[in-house]
Amino acid sequence: MNIIFIGAHPDDLEILCGGTVAACVAQGHTVWMATATNGNVGSPTLSKAAIGTIRRTEAEAAAKCLGAAGLIWMDENDEFLFDDERTRLKFVDAVRQAHADVIVAHNPNDYHPDHVASSKLASDARILSAVRLIETTHTHLPKSPELYYMDSIAGLRFEPQYFVDITPYFALKQQAAQCHASQNAWLKSIFNTELTDHIKVHSAFRGLQSGVQYAEAYVQPSYWPKTGAGLPFLRR
Numbered sequence: 001m002n003i004i005f006i007g008a009h010p011d012d013l014e015i016l017c018g019g020t021v022a023a024c025v026a027q028g029h030t031v032w033m034a035t036a037t038n039g040n041v042g043s044p045t046l047s048k049a050a051i052g053t054i055r056r057t058e059a060e061a062a063a064k065c066l067g068a069a070g071l072i073w074m075d076e077n078d079e080f081l082f083d084d085e086r087t088r089l090k091f092v093d094a095v096r097q098a099h100a101d102v103i104v105a106h107n108p109n110d111y112h113p114d115h116v117a118s119s120k121l122a123s124d125a126r127i128l129s130a131v132r133l134i135e136t137t138h139t140h141l142p143k144s145p146e147l148y149y150m151d152s153i154a155g156l157r158f159e160p161q162y163f164v165d166i167t168p169y170f171a172l173k174q175q176a177a178q179c180h181a182s183q184n185a186w187l188k189s190i191f192n193t194e195l196t197d198h199i200k201v202h203s204a205f206r207g208l209q210s211g212v213q214y215a216e217a218y219v220q221p222s223y224w225p226k227t228g229a230g231l232p233f234l235r236r
């Protein structure tokens with residue numbers, strides 16, 4: 001099965017889905033990680049171009065760490081992700097490049113505007129990716145993929161429907177998150193939070209809810225048509 005995880009910023013996927021990515025890879029699935037924005041405002045000192053380059057390098061290292069087939073870098077400006085035709089086509093092409101059976105997108109009720117925009121764009125790409133006359137670099141898919149929404153940062157405004165037991169992959173998830181060294185340092189300076197602690201608390205809380213040590217949480221929204229393909233390892 002081919003699965004594409006689409007995050008708004010470099011580091012979102014590692015924080016929210018890193019264990020699931022590793023679990024899917026371990027089970028032989030082909031996993032693509034896609035990042036909508038380039039993180040080019042995530043520095044207190046560097047220029048946009050400099051931090052954007054660093055963040056792409058960090059994201060590529062994290063994707064490699066988790067065993068992803070590739071990182072799709074959509075290169076939109078950080079904090080300015082909008083649902084327009086040009087961006088929509090980028091999302092459609094990303095889903096096609098991954099030849100996705102399953103899309104994992106941000107929760108539409110997320111608190112961050114880029115996450116909300118990314119959720120909408122990724123969700124809408126589900127149907128459009130199979131429409132032949134919507135032309136992008138990669139050819140249209142034979143059928144629309146299935147769609148899941150990932151948890152939100154700190155679990156805000158999110159009521160899980162499914163859990164993935166990530167206990168065997170928790171160390172790898174932390175290792176992937178640590179690839180984002182520039183953000184870890186910056187977040188610590190402005191929010192006084194250590195990313196490893198943040199991830200541990202969140203993953204342990206979802207684990208507590210689902211009866212395992214560490215978990216990640218998902219929901220599947222209502223839509224039509226369904227193909228029957230499912231995100232592996234889902235526990236209710």
Ligand SMILES: [Zn+2]
Binds near residue numbers: 008112
């Ligand atoms: Zn984000």
